[in-house]
Amino acid sequence: MDKRAFQFSPVQRYLDRIHEELLDLKDGAVADYIPELTRADPSWLGIAMVTVDGHVYQVGDSRQSFTIQSISKAITYGLALEDRGLDQVLSKVGVEPSGEAFNSISLEPGTGRPMNPMINAGAIATTGLIASTPDAPPMQRILDAFGRYTGRPMAIEETVYRSESDTGHRNRAIAHLLLGYGILDRTPEEVVDLYFRQCSILVTARDLAMIGACLANNGVNPVTGVVALQSRYVEKVLSVMSTCGMYDFSGAWIFNVGMPAKSGVGGGITAVLPGQFGLGVFSPRLDAKGNSVRGIEACKRLSKDFSLHLFHVARSTSATVMRQVYDCAKRTSRRRRSEAELAVLAEQGHRIRVYELQGELLFGSAESVGVEILSELARVDYLVLDLKRVIGTDQASILVLSELCMRIADAGKRLFFTDGKHLYRFRKHLQGQAYRGQEPGPLHFEDTDHAVEWCENQLIARADTAGADTSVADLSQQYLCAAMTHDELESLRRAGLEREFKTGERIFHAGDRAESMFFILSGEVEVWIDTGASLPLSHHLRLSSLGPGMVFGEVALVNEKRRTANVSAAMETRCLELRFDAIPDALLVKMLMSMASHFANKIERDTQLIQQLA
Missing domain, CATH: 3.40.710.10 (DD-peptidase/beta-lactamase superfamily)
Structure with a gap:
């Protein structure tokens, strides 16, 4: 364990402070x-x-x-x-x-x-x-x-x-x-x-x-x-x-x-x-x-x-509050990325670390979490603490995590607490604190996936990849079109219709008949489902976010069934909509071959992820 973690830990700083104050007591x-x-x-x-x-x-x-x-x-x-x-x-x-x-x-x-x-x-x-x-x-x-x-x-x-x-x-x-x-x-x-x-x-x-x-x-x-x-x-x-x-x-x-x-x-x-x-x-x-x-x-x-009094009643405890720790080199957000972006995350994703906590956070468990985080801080730039499985926090753990937040901000790093709407005392305490100008603040993201996506975007922007472009008009960058000639791409473009969607506009609903697919030229869309009553805090569950150079709705090329999810514009978005019945047969064959190759690679990556998680 890195000794610096103890030197700068919230507990150590607290002991330093009361020691200094008690020296005046004579x-x-x-x-x-x-x-x-x-x-x-x-x-x-x-x-x-x-x-x-x-x-x-x-x-x-x-x-x-x-x-x-x-x-x-x-x-x-x-x-x-x-x-x-x-x-x-x-x-x-x-x-x-x-x-x-x-x-x-x-x-x-x-x-x-x-x-x-x-x-x-x-x-x-x-x-x-x-x-x-x-x-x-x-x-x-x-x-x-x-x-x-x-x-x-x-x-x-x-x-x-x-x-x-x-x-x-x-x-x-x-x-x-x-x-x-x-x-x-x-x-x-x-x-x-x-x-x-x-x-x-x-x-x-x-x-x-x-x-x-x-x-x-x-x-x-x-x-x-x-x-x-x-x-x-x-x-x-x-x-x-x-x-x-x-x-x-x-x-x-x-x-x-x-x-x-x-x-x-x-x-x-x-x-x-x-x-x-x-x-x-x-x-x-x-x-x-x-x-x-x-x-x-x-x-x-x-x-x-x-609040360490022996008779302070704790509702419950957990054998360990650290449920899972992972970085984004192998497990990314639900944002679908280009090959260039994925290459950046494969190389730099270890600088984003996610800690999933569980049970009730008390002094000892919060202190243990803080020590582990600080011991790895030199190798990490972005930290996300997922609190959705935490059932409660006491005053001691709130103070420890608050101090931890300030220490990380002092080190020039970013810390986000997510999925903690149910922890009212904890949120109230953090909302009343100033965290060295961290922007966005530690409570900015409601869920872990969006927090991780933001952190990924920072790494990608720092790497200045071509995949980070906000506009991609060239259809050759679409994976479905990778094997097409220039003339075939132009034929495909003429067969489609450019459409613009405003922020929040629904592009299609789950259950709609699937008759076309959409190539994103600029902007961003979100694929999501309504979970109904299964999640009390939110019925909106994001499955994926897609940006320029990506396509959605293409799976219906194979199954020709109804839409299985909703798609909305996350910002002003421009797409090329291509109806399935307008695609020439020769280009359709090339698209299906590209799709098969794409999903084979995806299955391989997902299998590796499952092995790593296991």
């Missing part, structure tokens, strides 16, 4: 109850996002190392569930929000069971449940588990570990209480030392985003493909993150932000939007509840701007 203070944490630079700010497709976006100090602190509780809780099973873990640690600070001694009366695994008491109990094997003691197993989430080897910051160990008397007291209630089956000193070490693991904002992405992706690391957590426990971890992950701010967090999250006093926050992405934010300044001030604000803005 509320809060660096944690000081662990002396080593005071060494953090208060100005640090890193933001990272990893989608379930494995796309990584990051800005600022996203690779600055810091200690994970309490965010580690979510990972060790998942590891304990895998080691001991749900019932045994629940017998030692509850799942109820405490509504109290992270270091509170919140134990269930009578049993001594900690209220949940996200406060220190519950995390110490959870750490005590991590299994030990001859080949891997508990700490090594914790480091290995972290590595599956982040996709890299993990290490402990020894100075922070020693600082925590030297000052962690309250945690030791909690561990002794747990031992007294029978929650721990190891010595308090061993368990607390393990807990101090796991909190001192070095991570980055990017690592936190990867951790979130694994949970968003049902436990699988979207970059490495490694299973970080068994899928049956993912929902359990996300549940306690939702209700308890932000300590006594958890209720306000889920109300305002609406994403499962976990914070740490090192300044990190990891947040998860299931099925879409993981978010990691690092900024050392904390509020009174121990959460990163800038981290909370970044998550609030993302949730609000892109």
Whole structure:
């Protein structure tokens, strides 16, 4: 994937912008109850996002190392569930929000069971449940588990570990209480030392985003493909993150932000939007509840701007929104082209690319579409996004596609959205935007075929082909007349009648008796049918458009039946109408031979197209 696609993607530009804006937010203070944490630079700010497709976006100090602190509780809780099973873990640690600070001694009366695994008491109990094997003691197993989430080897910051160990008397007291209630089956000193070490693991904002992405992706690391957590426990971890992950701010967090999250006093926050992405934010300044001030604000803005609240109801989703992608080197519009024009499209048609989308566009799916488009932008001049199978767009996808439109316009390329009349919010948003003077605008064409035809015309005009002439009076350019002599062509012209048609005038109707054919000398006609009630948005379906040097109605030379489609003048058009009964027999034979050759070549091209589409 082209790295420039990420650099100029709508998501990356959005993260760049909020990073710049949040640098001015200087509320809060660096944690000081662990002396080593005071060494953090208060100005640090890193933001990272990893989608379930494995796309990584990051800005600022996203690779600055810091200690994970309490965010580690979510990972060790998942590891304990895998080691001991749900019932045994629940017998030692509850799942109820405490509504109290992270270091509170919140134990269930009578049993001594900690209220949940996200406060220190519950995390110490959870750490005590991590299994030990001859080949891997508990700490090594914790480091290995972290590595599956982040996709890299993990290490402990020894100075922070020693600082925590030297000052962690309250945690030791909690561990002794747990031992007294029978929650721990190891010595308090061993368990607390393990807990101090796991909190001192070095991570980055990017690592936190990867951790979130694994949970968003049902436990699988979207970059490495490694299973970080068994899928049956993912929902359990996300549940306690939702209700308890932000300590006594958890209720306000889920109300305002609406994403499962976990914070740490090192300044990190990891947040998860299931099925879409993981978010990691690092900024050392904390509020009174121990959460990163800038981290909370970044998550609030993302949730609000892109409607990412977990309980925002999506009507439906699709396994993939990218139904089909093709270019016009092999699959052209319904406009019938001359041989010269077809040669141009065969050579240059790859510069027109059509993306057929389907399902409901949400943040993650729209972002994925944007990345794919931008990764190919250097090789494409014209892009068409067909939306007729898209059943809905949310605010996030609208903003992503709107930003994508501006990026493409800035690059001097053209982007058109077609067949989107049913997407009212999307159209309304785009109609209110200025797209760097793109003309025609991104919503100009109602259907994909007309948009593609316009793009083809630009390539053909750029190539300056003879086939692009607006007037062709020479009948020798007609495929039916290719084998005729000059005298035969003149005889044919004398047998015909020149006629002029105004824009929109019907030349003949479907069902009319077929008695003649028409050579187009100038202008353009459209062959179309009335679809009746089969298409609610439009009854007019274009089958083909034809220009100068082309003929229509000639198939009746063979079948002598009624017209199967309507033909109208798309602009002022001049034709030579030739009645079948006026054609000399010798010329009729030549025409039928030319027709047979023409349709044989057409069948060959259509067969190749079907093979390519298959």
